[in-house]
Amino acid sequence: MDENVELPQALRPPAGGEPVEFIWKTQIGPNASIGELAMRLKDLETAVQLGARWGLATALAASRWQLSQKLSSDMRKGRTSGAGLGEIFSAWTPLLVRERSADLKVLNDLGSPIRVRKISYGNPLQDYLDGSGYYVAGAIAVLRMVRDWSGIRRARDLKIERDEILNEALKWLVSQKQNPVPPGDLLALIREDDASALDRLAADEVDLELPADIDGFLSE
Known part of the structure; x- marks a missing residue:
């Protein structure tokens, strides 16, 4: 996590x-x-x-909560910097892909x-x-x-x-x-x-x- x-x-x-x-x-x-x-x-x-x-x-709920906080933080930063929605969602794509790997990493946090x-x-x-x-x-x-x-x-x-x-x-x-x-x-x-x-x-x-x-x- x-x-x-x-x-x-x-x-x-x-x-x-x-x-x-x-x-x-x-x-x-x-x-x-x-x-x-x-x-x-x-x-x-x-x-x-x-x-x-x-x-x-x-543990899975904790991992996904942290990921959601990261996504929210990035969106706020994108809005502050004047980034468009396209740029923000493009930045989210790697994070969404990481959700599955984050779920797998939970096994190490049990x-x-x-x-x-x-x-x-x-x-x-x-x-x-x-x-x-x-x-x-x-x-x-x-x-x-x-x-x-x-x-x-x-x-x-x-x-x-x-x-x-x-x-x-x-x-x-x-x-x-x-x-x-x-x-x-x-x-x-x-x-x-x-x-x-x-x-x-x-x-x-x-x-x-x-x-x-x-x-x-x-x-x-």
């Missing part, structure tokens, strides 16, 4: 792209079986993979995929994770959504049916103050197996422990 064009906060990766450590906690009771632990880890993996897709969508640093179980099950860039932005957004759903279920004694998950996801996305990607675009990235995994994760009492100064995409 063009470092000369500063991104708005909602489009910035957390911690300026530096590694972020966080903890996902699940209350599953004592003496859980290996199968119960394995299922939750598999569902967490699915949530993280969805987060990677959300992160990529945000950061580090989510990794497991440590897992401990004594109730809660605690997954110590880290990552950076838009990968961690997307993962944290998905896990925040699951945590919020879990809290609502507990507070209101509700059960969200699996076929209602997409509606609940849309409501959650629309409610977020900092959402640089249209909610419908992120919703379209939730697959059927994702919905099932998110539903199971939210059925537990869960918590997400984040650094105090986390910022960026869908930050609190």
Whole structure:
């Protein structure tokens, strides 16, 4: 991305792209079986993979926002210098061609995929994770959504049916103050197996422990 064009906060990766450590906690009771632990880890993996897709969508939005700012700046400069529209559009042509290469370059700006640093179980099950860039932005957004759903279920004694998950996801996305990607675009990235995994994760009492100064995409 063009470092000369500063991104708005909602489009910035957390911690300026530096590694972020966080903890996902699940209350599953004592003496859980290996199968119960394995299922939750598999569902967490699915949530993280969805987060990677959300992160990529945000990285693309950031790249295109920077390109649009460059185009707008060039147009203003052209008007100031007295250039005609033909000259301005001719100058835009290379930039428009660069949009595809900018989208490809986003792959270098995604950061580090989510990794497991440590897992401990004594109730809660605690997954110590880290990552950076838009990968961690997307993962944290998905896990925040699951945590919020879990809290609502507990507070209101509700059960969200699996076929209602997409509606609940849309409501959650629309409610977020900092959402640089249209909610419908992120919703379209939730697959059927994702919905099932998110539903199971939210059925537990869960918590997400984040650094105090986390910022960026869908930050609190």
